[in-house]
Amino acid sequence: MTKIEEEDDRTGIERISGKSVVLTEDSPFLFPFDPWPIQLAFMTRLQLSLKMLKHRPLILTVSASLFSLYEGLSLGKVMIMESPTGTGKSLSLLCGSLKWLHDFHRKLEVEEYAKCVPNEPGVSNSGADEPSWVLEHERKVALRELEYAAERKRKRAQRLEELRQAEKENGWRQTLKRPKNHHGNDEEEDPQEFLVNEYESEPEASGKRGDLVDNPTDSDDPQDERDELKIIYCSRTHSQISQFIKEMQKTAYQTVKSVSLGSRQTMCINDSVKQLKSVSRMNDKCLDLIKGASKEGGSYCPYRSKDQQKRALFTDHIHAVIRDIEEIVETGKRQDTCPYFGSRDAVRTSQKTARESVGITVKGNIVIIDEAHNLIDAITSVHSVSLDSRQLNRSDAQLQSYLQKYKSRLKGKTLAYIRQLLLLIKALQRALRPLTSEERAQSYIRRTNDFVHDLDIDHINLFKIERYLANSGLAQKLQGFAERTEDPKVAADTEDTDFMPKHVSPLKPVEAFLMSLTNPDLEGRIVVNISEADSSASNLKYLLLNPANCFRSIVEDARAVVLAGGTMEPVQDLLHEFFQLFPYLPTDRISRFTCGHIIPPTSLLTTIVANGPNQIDFDFTFEKRNDGKLIDELGGAIANFCNVTPGGVVCFFASYDYLDVVYNRWQMGRILSRINSKKQVFKEPKQSVLVDTTLTAYAQCIRNTSNLQGHTGAILFAVVGGKMSEGINFSDDLGRLVIMVGLPFPNIRSPELKEKLNYVKARASLRGSDCAVANDYYENLCMKAVNQSIGRAIRHKDDYAAIVLLDHRYGQQRIKQKLPGWIRDAGIREPGGFGRAIAEVSKFFRGIKPGC
Structure with a gap:
C-alpha cells in the first residue's frame, strides 16, 4: 500500500x-x-x-x-x-x-x-x-x-x-x-438606524469602518x-x-x-416563494419573509433557522457526500433547512x-x-451597466425624502455628498428627456468624457463619490428608510416589465453607472436610448469595450x-x-x-460544399441569402444529404429570422415535404419552455425510426447562438450529420458592434499597426459561433459524424485555420462539386462499422 x-x-x-x-x-x-x-x-x-x-x-x-x-x-x-x-x-x-x-x-x-x-x-x-x-x-x-x-x-x-x-x-x-411555528419579538425599529454613517473623505480621518455594514461574527459557530x-x-x-x-x-x-x-429559483423549498414565476419576485418574497421573522406577527420562512447547531449539522450533511444542486435541495427538505x-x-x-x-x-x-x-x-455583459428613467426617478424621490427627514441631523460633508448625488441624478434625468433639436437622434452613442462634459458634471469628483457610497452605506440606509416610509405596492404574481424589486435600492444601479464613468475614456461608450412614446422605456447604458x-x-x-x-x-x-x-x-x-480528439480520423468527415445540385454557388452573405433560387438550392442539397445519412441530422442557420424565411418558402413549395419523406422535421422553438419538449420528440423519433414508414431518422433545424447550439449533447444517432448553412457573422450595422470594431481599430492605430485587425476580430466572433455549433456531434471515443459546411467562403485559408484543431487534423475535404460531396458522405457512412 x-x-x-x-x-x-x-x-x-x-x-x-x-x-x-x-x-x-x-x-x-x-x-x-x-x-x-x-x-x-x-x-x-x-x-x-x-x-x-x-x-x-x-x-x-x-x-x-x-x-x-x-x-x-x-x-x-x-x-x-x-x-x-x-x-x-x-x-x-x-x-x-x-x-x-x-x-x-x-x-x-x-x-x-x-x-x-x-x-x-x-x-x-x-x-x-x-x-x-x-x-x-x-x-x-x-x-x-x-x-x-x-x-x-x-x-x-x-x-x-x-x-x-x-x-x-x-x-x-x-x-x-x-x-416550531414561532415569531421573533424584536422591539419596534428606531428611525435612528437609517441615519447614514458620517464619512470623512481624507484617508487619515476616515476612522473605523467596522460599524458600516452588519458583519455577524461566526465565533460561536461550532464549525468555526x-x-x-x-x-x-x-x-x-x-x-x-x-x-x-x-x-x-x-x-x-x-x-x-x-x-x-x-439561485433561489433552483434551491428554494418554500412553496410560497417557489410558485412565483420570476427570479426577481422570488428574491423579493424571500427577503420579505426574512424581514418578517424579526417582526411580531410577521410572516416568516420556517426553513431559515437561526439555530447555529442546526445550520452546522446541515453543513456537515452537505460536506459528508459530494452532492449536486438537486441533492442539496433534497437534503434541505429532509433537514427542514433552507438549501x-x-x-x-x-x-x-x-x-x-x-x-x-x-x-x-x-x-x-x-x-x-x-x-x-x-x-x-x-x-x-456583466460590466455593461443599464440605468432606466424609473430607477432615476425613484432614486431622486427617495433621496429627496431622506434629505428632508434627516437634514437637520446630518453633518456638513454628508449633506454635501448627498446634494452632489442629487445633482448627478438630475443631470442623468436631463439626458433622457426627448430631444427637440434635429442635431442628434433620439438614440445615440457618446464617448464617456464627452457625455460627462455634455451633462456639465465634469467638475464633480466621481472618485470621491465612489468612495463615499462604498464607505457610508448610503444605499442600504436609503433602502431601509424607503421600506419604512413608502406605501408598499403589492405586485401581482405575473410576469411584467414594470416590476421593481422592493429590497434592492434603486441607488445601486445609479451608483454602478456613475462608477462606470470613471473608467478610461477609450474603454467604454455611453449608449443613450430615448423613447418618446413611453418615457419609462428610456435608458442609459454603459457599453464596456475592453474587459x-x-x-x-x-x-x-x-x-x-x-x-x-x-x-x-x-x-x-x-x-x-x-x-x-x-x-x-x-x-x-x-x-x-x-x-x-480521441476519435480516429476515420470517425470524422468534414466537407466544404461550395455549390448545390444545380451548380448554384452557396453564397449566404447578407445581401444574397434571401434569393429564392439560392434557398431552393439549399433545400435540394439538404434533401440529398438526408437520403444518404442514417439517424439524426442537425442543421444550423445564422438566425431565427433567416430560419423562418427559409422554412416558410420550403413549406409553400415541395422541398419541406421532400425532406420530411426521409427525415421527420423538427424546428428549434423561440420559447425556452418548449426546447425540452422539442428535443425529447426529436430523440424519440430517431429511436423509433424502425417503426416509422419510410423515415431513416429526423432532422432538426436549429440556430447558431440559440438554445441548441451550446450545451446540448447530440451524441451517436442524435447527430450523425451536422450542417452549417453560411457563416453566421453578427450584424455589422449594430451600433454596439460598430463601437467595438472602432475601438479595436483605435488601439491598433495607437500602436502603429494595421487596422485590418478589426476584420480579424469580426471573423473570430463568427468562427467561435461556428465551432461551438459543429462541436455538438462528436461526444465520446466511439462516436462518429460528418460535418458539412455549406458556403464557398469556408474554402478560404484564413477561415479554415480558425476551425478547431482536431477538425483540421482529421482533414477537411473540398470535393469540387456537389455530386462528389454526396458520394463522399455516402461512402463515409457505409464504411463505418458501428461499435468500432
Missing part, C-alpha cells in the same frame, strides 16, 4: 476498489479508469514537483510546448486549456486539480509543523535578538494552535465519516424535527474552522454544474468537501466550490472557468486561473496584443494547452 492510500480524511482521498492509480514521478493521480494519453498530458506535471517550484519551469512537448494543469497550478499561471468534448476534460480537470490540492495541503502541514520544531531557523521574524525563552514560548504557542486545529479537524472528519456511513447503510435520514484553500469551479448553466458534480462523484476524491451554489442559505453557510469550509457568488473570495484560491470560450462576452481591467482583480488575486473549454478556437481574442484579456501579465505567466 502506498503512502497516499494510508492517508486519512485530511487528504480528501478515499481509496476505491478497481480505480486506476496513474503514477507520475513520486506520487499518483487517482483516476476512475485507465486514462487516455491526452488525459495524462492534461493532468501531468512531468518532472516538476512541489519541491522544485523555484526552478525554471519545464516545457511540455505535447502540442507546441504547452504547460499542463498540474504545472500551471504549481506555478500560479493563467492557463488556457482546450480539450475537445468527449476527451474526458472534466475528469482531467478534477483529478489534476484535486491531486494538486492534496499535495499542497500535505506540504503545508509538514512546513507548519517543521516551524514548531526547536532549533529550526526562521521560526520567528524577530531574529536572533530575541531571548531563547521568547523563541521557545513562540514555538509552544504555535504548536498548541496547530494541535488544536488538527484536533478540531479530526473530530469533524469523524462526524462526516459517521454521516457518510449512515447514508450508505440507511439511505437518507432525517435527524431534525420540523421547526480555519479557512481552507479552495478550488472555485465556474460554469454558465445549472446543467453543466450538475454534469461536473456527476464526474466528481466518479473519482477517488470522495471525502473532499464540496458545495454547489445555485439556498445553507449552501452559502457551507462555503467557508469547502475545498471545492461550484459557482462563484457573493461572499466567496478568490484571494489565494484556484479559479477554474469551464466553457470559457464566451468569457469575454460574459465579462462585457481586461474588469477581469484583472480575479487574475491578480487568485493563486492560479484555468480557462478550459472543449473548443477555444479562435483563441486570438484572449491572446492578441490589441484585444487580449491579459495585457498586464508577462508572457511567461500565460500558458496554453491543447490536445487532439
